[in-house]
Amino acid sequence: MRFVLVKTIGLVAAVWLIATLTYMALYVLPGDPAVLVLGTEGDPARLESLRQELGLHQPLHARYLQWLGDLVRLEFGTSIRYARPVGDLIAAALPITLMLAMLAVAAALTLAVPLGLYTAIGHLNPLRVAISLAAHLGMAVPSFWLGILLIQWLAVDKGLLPSAGFRTPGEEGWAAALGSLVLPVLTLALPRAAILTRMVRASMAGVLQEDYMRTAHSKGLPKAQVYVRHGLRNAALNISTTAAIQLTQLLAGTIVVEQVFALPGLGRLLLAAVLQRDLPLVQGLVVIGAAMIVLFHYIFDVLLSLMDPRIRFD
């Protein structure tokens, strides 16, 4: 219980810290945010009205407290370019990114765990060498390149899947929606699967040296049980720690993949906001994105401590 409490305080502190750093970076560091948005050649009257809108005439601490209060109530202000509440824009884009990320993690793990397990146990054979080489290549291939190649091959040449855009489940049904996500999920998952395969293999190779594995073998347990119950479960801690880091990377990777496949998710929204210097939107997205990552690590830490009591006493 104490562990959960400490972690919860850490979670709130981390989100606050990230939010404050983002605020500093966007509203304090550049001097005059209004000039940052409109450029130095901006019309003085428009600059003035934007300063009013952003509340820049108040002293810094008042502005900061006001902003922090809004944040606690989950109010992120109004987007400058879209003239809509930032919260609404994020809420519309969030499900696509979440779906993409979840499916990619699931796909990566489904591929990586069996492959890693297979390469770890037993002697070198052509198949194991091929898997290792493929994992090396998979780690080196940039995801956007993979995406472009997959579009060209499976969507344009073979016509199997849609090449870009998102089919909303409400209008075109779930089958079409999931179909439009197949290639993006593959693009996102394959490089992650490559890293995870190597990780699973390395962790398993370590566990295989342990005495209890020899004991399990020698007391005549079936091979599957030895490797899965005794091996994989002990390697799981290592594997899941890497998997958690990979998910963080994956969320950043969605920015690129959403761009390749023209999916209207958080990443595409962020990119548009950055290029148009839409400060409230950038800020809302960065805070939400970072908070999601921190929250995910929090849930992960707590779940892990339930699985493995050793962690709680660290």
Added chain:
Amino acid sequence: MFWRRLHLLVGGLIICSITLAVLWGFVELPRDPTGIDVSARLQPPSQTHWLGTDHLGRDLLSRLMVGGRVSLAVGSAAAGLGLAMGLILGTTAGVRGGLWDEGLMRLADGLYAFPPFLLAVLAVTIWSPGGTTAMAAITLGTIPSFMRLSRNNTLQLRESPYIEAARAIGAGTVRIVLRHMLPNMLRPLLVQASVAFAAAVLAEASLSYLGVGTQPPMPSWGRMLRDAQGFAGVAPWAVLAPGAAIAWTVLGFNILGDGLQKR
């Protein structure tokens, strides 16, 4: 031993091939990398254009050789500066401990929660999009991993008998760190540097692909892919060449890192 040598050899050869091609670009280029020739647009590989041309008739090989400068520069900055800064901060944190250590480590935690990629995007918002901004943000993002690594190694080594022996014969802190600790933590740091180099090349390419990294007219591998995406059907070579260049470079550094790690 065999596997270590094989990895070091293959990784080294790949890195050499890329570095030589990029360095040769400073001596001479096959064609003008930014010279637009509309009559020769989207040409397949031929004797005049070894890798073909892009949608503006620019020679792809020349653009690859010039674009490689950006990738290698960002990689070197991230691996070199990241290593230097991380090493200095990490060892001082490990040696001195106390508030300095605590503060630095919390800062590293904060930077860790922030994917380097988001950091770069944030930097691009504040300053203008461009190669230098991207390079600075990517380098900053690599520091925490080096910092953690050197701190943890310092803490571990501090307890070892030979450090105690060195201290007993009256060696100063600076001497102990430089002569006794540094050589013993070089291997994990070099492995990390290799990984950081590969990651930085990928990050720069991603940012340039998104249009917030290196800006035209300077060619970069990521930007070349962005330009070529719309012509993937008619000019597949324009997509294949820059992507293969990125993958080849990253592969080289990953294999080198593997070799360094093996005993």
